[in-house]
Structures are given as structure tokens and as C-alpha cells.
Amino acid sequence: MTYIETLGKQAKKAARDLLSLSTSEKNALLTLVTKRLVSETALLLTENAKDLAQAKENGISEIMTDRLRLTPERIKGIAEGVRQVADLEDPIGQVVRGYTNLDGLKIVQKRMPLGVIAMIFESRPNVSVDAFSLAFKTNNAIILRGGRDAINSNKALVMVIRQALEDGGVNPDVVQLVENTSHVVAEDLMQAVDYVDLLIPRGGAKLIQTVKEKSKVPVIETGVGNCHIYVDEFADLEMATKIVLNAKIQRPSVCNAAESLVVHEKIAEQFLPMLEDAANEVQAIEFRADEKACSLLKTAVPATEEDYATEFLDYIMSVKVVSSLEEAIAWVNTYTSSHSEAIVTRDLVAAEKFQDQVDAAAVYVNASTRFTDGFVFGLGAEIGISTQKMHARGPMGLEALTSTKFYINGQGQIRE
Amino acid sequence: MTYIETLGKQAKKAARDLLSLSTSEKNALLTLVTKRLVSETALLLTENAKDLAQAKENGISEIMTDRLRLTPERIKGIAEGVRQVADLEDPIGQVVRGYTNLDGLKIVQKRMPLGVIAMIFESRPNVSVDAFSLAFKTNNAIILRGGRDAINSNKALVMVIRQALEDGGVNPDVVQLVENTSHVVAEDLMQAVDYVDLLIPRGGAKLIQTVKEKSKVPVIETGVGNCHIYVDEFADLEMATKIVLNAKIQRPSVCNAAESLVVHEKIAEQFLPMLEDAANEVQAIEFRADEKACSLLKTAVPATEEDYATEFLDYIMSVKVVSSLEEAIAWVNTYTSSHSEAIVTRDLVAAEKFQDQVDAAAVYVNASTRFTDGFVFGLGAEIGISTQKMHARGPMGLEALTSTKFYINGQGQIRE
Incomplete structure (x- = not known):
């Protein structure tokens, strides 16, 4: 035996x-x-x-x-x-x-x-x-x-x-x-x-x-979290900044930390520099970004395909600029590890569509992905997070x- | 591709x-x-x-x-x-x-x-x-x-x-x-x-x-059913006969048909010949039995270890005589495919203990195992029976x- x-x-x-x-x-x-x-x-x-x-x-x-x-x-x-x-x-x-x-x-x-x-x-x-x-x-x-x-x-x-x-x-x-x-x-x-x-x-x-x-x-x-935050064209950009920073920086080594940022092109020009400046005040983030985002961020480096699929568990974040909500949803569904995903928006229709169509265990509107947790969700305990x-x-x-x-x-x- | x-x-x-x-x-x-x-x-x-x-x-x-x-x-x-x-x-x-x-x-x-x-x-x-x-x-x-x-x-x-x-x-x-x-x-x-x-x-x-x-x-x-019926010492033997015959004979090719009979030694002498006679009136069953049961059944043949583990899907049934409820439960838990199991008894304590301790998807008291079915259970549909x-x-x-x-x-x- x-x-x-x-x-x-x-x-x-x-x-x-x-x-x-x-x-x-x-x-x-x-x-x-x-x-x-x-x-x-x-x-x-x-x-x-x-x-x-x-x-x-x-x-x-x-x-x-x-x-x-x-x-x-x-x-x-x-x-x-x-x-x-x-x-x-x-x-x-x-x-x-x-x-x-x-x-x-x-x-x-x-x-x-x-x-x-x-x-x-x-x-x-x-x-x-x-x-x-x-x-x-x-x-x-x-x-x-x-x-x-x-x-x-x-x-x-x-x-x-x-x-x-x-x-x-x-x-x-x-x-x-x-x-x-x-x-x-x-x-x-x-x-x-x-x-x-x-x-x-x-x-x-x-x-x-x-x-x-x-x-x-x-x-x-359990537990692998390549979590995205999508900042929609109708996002409150102050709120988006706080949410992205919290999800990325507050505790980067955990599965519900954000790894990927998706930004609508209509607000990218305003939002990305704003985010970078805010990050630099507390904790610099290494952005690995597509061409468009690289042109808007001072310190970004070009992202590889692998970067978009990686759970960094570090002060690193991939960035992708999209031209529509649908493109954002498709992007997230391609790279998601089905843990936690978030949209920041004031548009009700976009929020509903994102939540219905993104294929993950937890889909947030206007909140940090860091909340995915058995205790926080009120289950009283947690033995893991099923993906x-x-x-x-x-x-x-x-x-x-x-x-x-x-x-x-x-x-x-x-x-x- | x-x-x-x-x-x-x-x-x-x-x-x-x-x-x-x-x-x-x-x-x-x-x-x-x-x-x-x-x-x-x-x-x-x-x-x-x-x-x-x-x-x-x-x-x-x-x-x-x-x-x-x-x-x-x-x-x-x-x-x-x-x-x-x-x-x-x-x-x-x-x-x-x-x-x-x-x-x-x-x-x-x-x-x-x-x-x-x-x-x-x-x-x-x-x-x-x-x-x-x-x-x-x-x-x-x-x-x-x-x-x-x-x-x-x-x-x-x-x-x-x-x-x-x-x-x-x-x-x-x-x-x-x-x-x-x-x-x-x-x-x-x-x-x-x-x-x-x-x-x-x-x-x-x-x-x-x-x-x-x-x-x-x-x-x-799904679906493999080595279902047992345990006839307890306090069973209504008329009821037990009807239930065993129904579970074995009514449609032997299906997963919720019974394959194994477990009988308490105190009623074996009375019950087994009674069951055999009743079966012979409608459909003869080939009993594959332990020594004790063989001595009580006219046509039984000795059971092999494999017989007790087999889903016959035919007019064949293994038989085991036990000396206690605990032995019956242990026996069922050894050979069960975790589909449907039944006890026939009038003893409330035995019924509860059997239901609590037998490790199967459906555990019956005083009814045929043939009822395990999504429609019969009121689920409206069935895509299979998970074991x-x-x-x-x-x-x-x-x-x-x-x-x-x-x-x-x-x-x-x-x-x-």
C-alpha cells in the first residue's frame, strides 16, 4: 500500500x-x-x-x-x-x-x-x-x-x-x-x-x-487572477483613477489585484497621463502598453502578447486602448482567467452589458476588484476562489x- | 486544426x-x-x-x-x-x-x-x-x-x-x-x-x-446503478416482496433497477422462499447468493465477489444475508455505485440510520429504487443521474x- x-x-x-x-x-x-x-x-x-x-x-x-x-x-x-x-x-x-x-x-x-x-x-x-x-x-x-x-x-x-x-x-x-x-x-x-x-x-x-x-x-x-479594469468612455475619471490604483497597488501579490487596464480611446488621452501622475505620487507602476497607450504614457514599454495573459502579482500593468465597449468585452473575454473583472462607467447600458457578457466569477461596476473575498462577500469564510x-x-x-x-x-x- | x-x-x-x-x-x-x-x-x-x-x-x-x-x-x-x-x-x-x-x-x-x-x-x-x-x-x-x-x-x-x-x-x-x-x-x-x-x-x-x-x-x-434493497428484521415482508420484485423485474435494463438484495438473518428464512415463490409467478430471478441464502433458495447459485459489484441489468440478483443493520450499511457502502439504495423496515431508528449513513445520491425507506428519475422527482426534466x-x-x-x-x-x- x-x-x-x-x-x-x-x-x-x-x-x-x-x-x-x-x-x-x-x-x-x-x-x-x-x-x-x-x-x-x-x-x-x-x-x-x-x-x-x-x-x-x-x-x-x-x-x-x-x-x-x-x-x-x-x-x-x-x-x-x-x-x-x-x-x-x-x-x-x-x-x-x-x-x-x-x-x-x-x-x-x-x-x-x-x-x-x-x-x-x-x-x-x-x-x-x-x-x-x-x-x-x-x-x-x-x-x-x-x-x-x-x-x-x-x-x-x-x-x-x-x-x-x-x-x-x-x-x-x-x-x-x-x-x-x-x-x-x-x-x-x-x-x-x-x-x-x-x-x-x-x-x-x-x-x-x-x-x-x-x-x-x-x-x-482556484485563485489565478488576470483581472482587468475597463475604463469606459463615460467613466468618472477621478473614480477610475482611485479604483485602478487601489486594484493595482494596495496589495499587488494577491489574486484579486488588477493586472490589465483597458481604456476607451475617447478618454485615453485625458485618463492615462492622469493615472500615471497619480501613481507616481504613491507607487510607480510599470505600464506595458499598446502603441496608442505608449504614446500617452511617459514611461510605458510596448506590451507583448504574453504580457496581456500574465498575472504579474507586482507593480506592473498591461494597457490596451479599445474603440468600443464591445471591443473591451471581447478583449477581456480573450484574456480573462475568469476571476474578477471591472468596468468604470456612468452609462447604465454599458454597465449591464459588461456584467452580462464578461465571463468571470465576479464582475464589478464602479468598484475595485480587490473585494472578491469570501469574508467581504459575507460568506463568513473562504477556502479559495473558484475560477x-x-x-x-x-x-x-x-x-x-x-x-x-x-x-x-x-x-x-x-x-x- | x-x-x-x-x-x-x-x-x-x-x-x-x-x-x-x-x-x-x-x-x-x-x-x-x-x-x-x-x-x-x-x-x-x-x-x-x-x-x-x-x-x-x-x-x-x-x-x-x-x-x-x-x-x-x-x-x-x-x-x-x-x-x-x-x-x-x-x-x-x-x-x-x-x-x-x-x-x-x-x-x-x-x-x-x-x-x-x-x-x-x-x-x-x-x-x-x-x-x-x-x-x-x-x-x-x-x-x-x-x-x-x-x-x-x-x-x-x-x-x-x-x-x-x-x-x-x-x-x-x-x-x-x-x-x-x-x-x-x-x-x-x-x-x-x-x-x-x-x-x-x-x-x-x-x-x-x-x-x-x-x-x-x-x-x-452518470447512471451506473448497483442498487441494493436491504430487507430489515423489522420489515413488512409483503411490502418487501413487492418492492424487491418491482425494483428487479419491472424494467431490469435501467440504472435504477435493483441488483443486490441484502437480508437480515432474522427474517431470511421466512422472506427468501416467499420472494422466490412470488418471483416465479411473474418472472424467475437468477439469485447469486452467499452460503446462508443459497441454503434457503431453491435455485440460487453461489455468488462471486464480482457478482456483488456487478450491475446485471437483467433478471439476476445477488443476495447477502447480514446479522445487523450496521453490517447491512457497511455492505451497501462497500459495493454501492452511489446511485439509489433502499431499506424496507418499520423501525424508525433503523430507517434514519440507513438514510443518514448510506453514501448514495438517493436513499429510500419503504419504496422501490425505480423512482429515481428527474421527472418523477419533480425536476421537470432529466439530462442524467449523477453518481x-x-x-x-x-x-x-x-x-x-x-x-x-x-x-x-x-x-x-x-x-x-
Whole structure:
């Protein structure tokens, strides 16, 4: 039996054990986990220090190292996240529809766990805890495969969670860490159709692409955001400037940051220099632009085809000037990663058309793309942002971790 | 460009053209298709006759040939099915949730088309028309890949639909038939991630398995039903007899027919001979049974491990005697194809436990598994029965052919 088969079997067994756990039992256990994480702060910091030392040795950048770092404050934050999940409404058992059919059968469709969820993710150790808490709240077992960079932190976090669960009388295999971070083992996980119901990759475009190509387990693609902002001919240009700057600059490393600017030719001459000047006051942006935009921007360089398709995650932005709303929509639909797209306009018809025809999970009118987020959207939690159309689209809360089952009760009915 | 790439591009373009079609326009076009199918009866019969002649030449069984056969009556039925889809409520544009968030953003999640659906199916030509009408009602384009046996019938049906759409001013590429029925082309379709959003295989276990293994396009597994009926120690044995006979005999070739019988040891001695006698009065069943059941049935043969995992689609049934409800549940969960499972009992606790813990799309108490069906369940339509947990589970109606999109409207909001 392979390592993944062993974990898979254990997860499947744990998922079955989990089935009978009630909402209040789950919430009590999440509270136990919250407390344990805080009380084990010293241990978590010690283990995290090993990863930080390794990162230093490997010459990892300060920004990346910071993503890895745990502090007492951050551990408290991670624990508080678990407590908040306990507070969320439990979707399991919720009735989606229910009725008596013509045969007199009482039919009720209820929300059910998926079973076993696996997650392959990079760097940030808080993801382990977040993913566990959302899976647990929905009675799913989870197998976590984090990056090598955070292996000691992840081991410690998962151990602490498992101890809390065991103290609470629950099979600790509801959360398991893949401690062997080799690619071979990750690929075994992608093939584990007999044990894993859903695989969620979280990380860069390359990780997502690899998982999508290789996985036989159903995958939800998450997170790649080549987000566009289209500044329409009827835009309020002050508002457009603020929105573009916010979407590009406020936190460039995240998936809902904007990467591409599309500008209507009628306002390009006025808007582009205005935007460039405003950017230079806070944070210069490297514009990679088409010919027309290059002629209007002081520092722009010509864009390549690849630039338009790239998620820069940096202070870089591609620029395209279009001659109509239709051209803008077609442009966005060509390069979109189907995450978040925005139009800035005062024209009602343009706004409606853009929202109806742009093919993305979230389409904004007059707001920054940076809002695409499960918490901001009011879902109470987020395990990722789906950029595909099946099962879940956009920010995924607890409901995205559920399936359904039909309960049918009869009095001896047979089919004629 | 490969053949499938050409079809895929055309489908994608057609799907985009379809986006702007309103409910009443779609319904009017479905009515046009209904009329056209009936008025082209002669043509359809002529083309169908070619397939029937070929089937005769190939020595296809009368049962299989009958599945292939069109008659004026059947064509009327197929056309009537299209008209009924026109009558169904349109899920596209329906608001799933909507609210104003803390930032003052107006967030509305609406049902949207998936885009391009592909279906690989066997034999029955009516599937072409059913699948088209459900896809069209949900603003999706569809690519149909039927079996070689029905190629002339499918060509004629799709041509007639396309003519009606063209007359109605719609891009006929919303429905396309893969006229090359080679396996190579089918596999191209399974790889067409750039053009196809969802692939639905409909047919035997082998087809489903092949598609599941080879497809890179997201797949919904449908239809394989190794359905069990568990006759509990507290069952009404008269009712159990009727339910088992109905589920096994009434139409053995369908996925919701029962294949496996599980009997509590406390009633096995009384129940099994009673069932056998009742069966022999209407239709003898070949029982493949464990030792205990073999000793109680006159004509049973010993079951192999494989028998318990087989969807016979015939007057054959595996039999297992268990000593407890828990053993019954574990048995069902080991061999279930997650389609439909039933318990016959008067014990409320047993009924609840069986429904909660059996892992299948539909779990019955005191009724025949034969009821699992989109129409019977009141969904108004059915494009297949999902036996997986992602996206859709159980009978799939129009909603299963939709995704969602978040519409967010602001007044210049940026993220702090």
C-alpha cells in the first residue's frame, strides 16, 4: 500500500466516523482546537523558527519569508479564525428542497459532506488551520499537502489540532498532513480517486496548472487572477483613477489585484497621463502598453502578447486602448482567467452589458476588484476562489464543501 | 486544426451568441423545433431505417434494435418532450443570493449558463433531442457524440433542429453532432478543455469508466446503478416482496433497477422462499447468493465477489444475508455505485440510520429504487443521474446545467 493509500484509507474511515457528529459537538471541538493552538504558542514558534532558518539558508526573499512567519499575534489570529468558523451557520443537513411527489413519496434533498477533501498549497502555514476548520465544520475529513518551506510549521499545527481532537474523543485522522513533500507523493494524491472526493490546489498559476493537468480526482481551480479594469468612455475619471490604483497597488501579490487596464480611446488621452501622475505620487507602476497607450504614457514599454495573459502579482500593468465597449468585452473575454473583472462607467447600458457578457466569477461596476473575498462577500469564510464553472464559482464558503443527498420516504410504493 | 477544435470553436462562438437570448425567445425557438421534428417525420423515418438495416446486418439483438427504432408515435413523443422543456421555469438569471455588504457593495449572485456542454452517449437517438433542448433552455451550446449505431438517425435529428434554429434566426452551431464516431475523435473531445466546460457521458459502466479515466474536461459521472434493497428484521415482508420484485423485474435494463438484495438473518428464512415463490409467478430471478441464502433458495447459485459489484441489468440478483443493520450499511457502502439504495423496515431508528449513513445520491425507506428519475422527482426534466458528489448529485434537471456569477455594483469603493 502506498503512503497516500494509507492516508486515504484513514481519511475515509475518519470521514465516516465524522458523519454522526452534531453541530454543537463540532463547534465544541473547534473551540478546543482554538484554545490548544494558543496554549501551544511556544511549541509552534519553535517549529516555525526551523522553517525560517531554512528559508534564510535558502536565500528566500524577505517578502516570502514573512508569509511563512508565525508570531504570537498571528497564532492568536489563526486560532480566532477557527473560533469564527465555530460561529458560522452549519450547512450540513440543511434542506435544499422538499416536497411530496405525485406518487406520495416524501422527497427531501439535504446538504451532505463531500467526504474526503485534499488540499495542495504553498507556503503560508495558516492555510492548514483554515482548511481544517472549514472541512471539519462540514463533516469532511481533510488531507493537507503543504509546501516544503513550511513543513515544520505545518507538522506542528496539525499535531496540535490532532491532539485537541483526540482529547475531544474524535478520530484525529479527520486531519492528516502529507509529511513527504516529494512530487511523486503529490501526484499519488492527484490519482487517489478511491479515497479523495475533491482536490483543491491553492497557490501560483503553475501549481494550479499542474494539478489540473495531472489530477484524476475532481479539482476546483482556484485563485489565478488576470483581472482587468475597463475604463469606459463615460467613466468618472477621478473614480477610475482611485479604483485602478487601489486594484493595482494596495496589495499587488494577491489574486484579486488588477493586472490589465483597458481604456476607451475617447478618454485615453485625458485618463492615462492622469493615472500615471497619480501613481507616481504613491507607487510607480510599470505600464506595458499598446502603441496608442505608449504614446500617452511617459514611461510605458510596448506590451507583448504574453504580457496581456500574465498575472504579474507586482507593480506592473498591461494597457490596451479599445474603440468600443464591445471591443473591451471581447478583449477581456480573450484574456480573462475568469476571476474578477471591472468596468468604470456612468452609462447604465454599458454597465449591464459588461456584467452580462464578461465571463468571470465576479464582475464589478464602479468598484475595485480587490473585494472578491469570501469574508467581504459575507460568506463568513473562504477556502479559495473558484475560477471554474462547475460546483462552485467565485469565493468558496462552507457550502462549496458540501454535496447533497435525496431522502425518499414511502409507504410501500412501487413503480407501475 | 483538428475536427474537434473546429466544432469547439464554433460551439464557443454559438454559446456567446446564445447569451443574449431571453426566456421567451428560447421558448419560441423550442416550439419551432417541436413542430419541425413532427413535420419532418418522413425524413427521420427514412434515415432511421438505414440504422435499423445496419443493425439487422450486424446481428444486433431485437431489444437493442428496438431502442434504436423511431416510429411516428415516438417522434411525436420526442417532439412533445421539447415542448415540455419550453414550459419549464428558466433557471438562467435567477438570483441565488443578493445583499448589500458592509462596504456598501450591492452583491447579487445569479444563475448563468455553463457555456459549452458535450455529451457522449450510446444508442437511443432521442437522447440527442433531449440533451439539446435542456442545453438550449439554459443558454448552453451542446456538442453531441452519439453511437455509431444511430449515426444516421442522429444526423437527421440534429439537421432538423439546426434548420428550425436557423429559421428562427439563431446560430445553428448551438447544437452540433460529432459525425466522425471514431474513438480518436471521442478522445479529442475529452481533451478539449479550451472549448468544453462540462462533459456528460451517458451509457454503460464501461463508457463511463473510459470517459472518467481519460477526460481532462470536467465530467459528471452518470447512471451506473448497483442498487441494493436491504430487507430489515423489522420489515413488512409483503411490502418487501413487492418492492424487491418491482425494483428487479419491472424494467431490469435501467440504472435504477435493483441488483443486490441484502437480508437480515432474522427474517431470511421466512422472506427468501416467499420472494422466490412470488418471483416465479411473474418472472424467475437468477439469485447469486452467499452460503446462508443459497441454503434457503431453491435455485440460487453461489455468488462471486464480482457478482456483488456487478450491475446485471437483467433478471439476476445477488443476495447477502447480514446479522445487523450496521453490517447491512457497511455492505451497501462497500459495493454501492452511489446511485439509489433502499431499506424496507418499520423501525424508525433503523430507517434514519440507513438514510443518514448510506453514501448514495438517493436513499429510500419503504419504496422501490425505480423512482429515481428527474421527472418523477419533480425536476421537470432529466439530462442524467449523477453518481458523483461534485456539482450535482442524483437526477439532474436544468439547474445542473448552470453555473453562477457574482454581479457587484459599487459607487467607487476601494479596499482599505
